[in-house]
Amino acid sequence: MNKLSVKMGYHRTFLSERLKKNDVKVSLLLALSEELGINLFEHYENLLPLGLQNTARELGLKRMITQLQEELFRVKAERDKYWEALSK
Numbered sequence: 001m002n003k004l005s006v007k008m009g010y011h012r013t014f015l016s017e018r019l020k021k022n023d024v025k026v027s028l029l030l031a032l033s034e035e036l037g038i039n040l041f042e043h044y045e046n047l048l049p050l051g052l053q054n055t056a057r058e059l060g061l062k063r064m065i066t067q068l069q070e071e072l073f074r075v076k077a078e079r080d081k082y083w084e085a086l087s088k
Contacts, residue, residue: 004036
């Protein structure tokens with residue numbers, strides 16, 4: 001924890017002192033998540049109802065998937081039209 005505290009730009013005892021006092025703020029968890037490369041909020045996200053678990057990024061990706069599926073359907077229809085014209 002000492003090395004992690006220093007790497008985050010704090011005094012080496014910063015994290016151990018915060019944990020002893022149970023004084024862990026969201027901003028600290030965000031910084032730790034980023035530094036460690038893990039999502040420390042995942043457990044709490046999973047406690048939410050399913051409708052609230054989607055992140056903005058995930059919703060954007062779902063919209064993109066829908067748009068790409070629609071475009072693929074249009075392209076396949078156009079391909080079939082041209083293929084039919086060539087077959088005659």
